[in-house]
Amino acid sequence: MLKKRLLTLGAAAALLALTACGAEATAPADLAGAATVTVEDNNGEHTIATPLTSVVATDNRTFETLSDWGVKLTAGAVALMPDSSPYTQDKSIVDLGSHREPNLEAIVAVEPQVIINGQRFTQYHDDFTKLAPNATVLELDPRDGEPFDAELKRQVTVLGEVFGKQAEAKKLAGDFDAAVARVKAAYDPKDTVMGVITSGGNINYAAPGSGRTLGPLFDILALTPALEVEDASTDHQGDDISVEAIAKSKPNWILVMDRDAAVSADDAGYSPANELLEKSEALKNVPATQEGNIVYMPADTYTNESIQTYTEFLNSFADALEAK
Template identity: 30%
Template sequence: MIKKLSLLLLIAMLAVVAVACGSNNEKEESGPKKESAKSEEITVKHQLGETKVKTNPEKVVVFDMGTLDTLDKLGVEVAAVPHDGLPEYLSKYEGTTENAGGLKEPDFEKINEIAPDLILISGRQSDAYEELSKIAPTVYVGVDTTKYMESFEENVTLLGKIFGKEKEAAKEFASVEENITALKEKAPTDKKGLIILASGGKVSAYGPDSRFGIIHDVFGVPAVDDKLEVSTHGQSISFEYIAEKDPDYLFVVDRDAVAGDGAAAKKTVENDIVKNTKAYKEGNIVYLDPNYWYLSGGGLESVDSMVKEVSEGIK
């Protein structure tokens, strides 16, 4: 009887030791793998340099509105954005994030206080790149309008990789591409368009490779003038120029609606001179939402909305 009890006790002790060892081994195996996934480091080459970035950053400061748009679509939380200049459809971030300062004047003190893991910027913050890089890894994610779709896809893919959303990013981008294909098939090649920005009673024009040139370069609407100056502010033009070029379609971005005293483009554009154009006579003056076109181009939602607006505007 004593021998039996001793044998049972020995078996029980061995079982406890085996379970404990198995538990420790499991922790040792799963621990490092889990930690590795959290702290993977990638090197990002961008327009302003090369930056080492850790994936799945917890605190992110975003200055580029197109990027904020994409992160919103992918369900990624951000710590801070500039509250001034937010597109209306992203206005919720004013109440859910810290204010990172102005689009051209970052609040360095606030950003230092936040101690972010990553800062994402574009053209308006280029001059502050070095200063921001001293605070945290900083990456330029502005869209290159001379190769819009390639640049747009690169940014979406990069964001998907950084935040562990590769599949979601690829799926959303594919959906945008599908809508673009449908638009290109619909766009009339025998009718030409002109893109203008209306601001303070004046107008400037944009052609291929410009910030709004996606209409010509990607959507397939031929330009009425392919020699327009390519610049951020466009080429200053007169209403007589519009009448002279006589576009079939006139695409209008109203800057005043988002950065002025309110929508005023219709009153500015539809004057006696422009009323003589084919675009006016045929009802083809298309007013584009400046929230997407002026504030946040290059985002998953903004580009898709831009496609839909042009698709609905052409006949």
């Protein structure tokens, strides 16, 4: 699926000269210059000319990876980036705004070669192809029907090919797999697990499999659900079922994503997830609460659902399991 083809004419000439002289064929230093990389994303195969001088990113899952790899952005969805991202401090990056009121036309001036699009900006794929016809619009969102863990690793693997960070991508995938293995080794399938999302002062249900962010972990880790309901959704705030119904399922473990921590932590009315759960009368007698078996995802998860975020959370979950 992934392959590189060097196009440097000088390199080809040098190789021909070496062959003609009967010398041992060794690659000249400038082979690392202009080249192409061919990768496959959700929409098919793309051949991208490198080195890249103008990169745009709108996919929240990719911001941490790109930043860690030192990828310079000329434009991006800065309004959607967590405050923890170094990109938010880089005033040279053209802010395309949020997906609700985007300034898509702003990419025209930066003449991008690659637009790493996805998540909240997926709907603007065709707009980007029209505004930047010479750019490759690369989309690597996890695909429906594919194993979520494999999709997270596919994303960083493809990005590693594009930016020449194959070793770094391999390490990210390996760290994720190691965290998954830790959880599986420590988890007892007899213990039931509940996923919840706190939002707007409410504790909502994250359905196994389909629930936002936490849902896929049930399949990846082979967790035993404490509760399953019909017609569960992928809603970003979770499903609105009563806290009493959650409590009645008596989960041994509760996994939590605090949605508001990423988007409204500075608001006067913000209630942290740990306070909501600790103050809930309905949940105070469930096994997970009584035994301290509540594990929280990183605060910026809602705007940073990267493979690094999942790895960090899985290691926290493994720590809690191993401590029992």
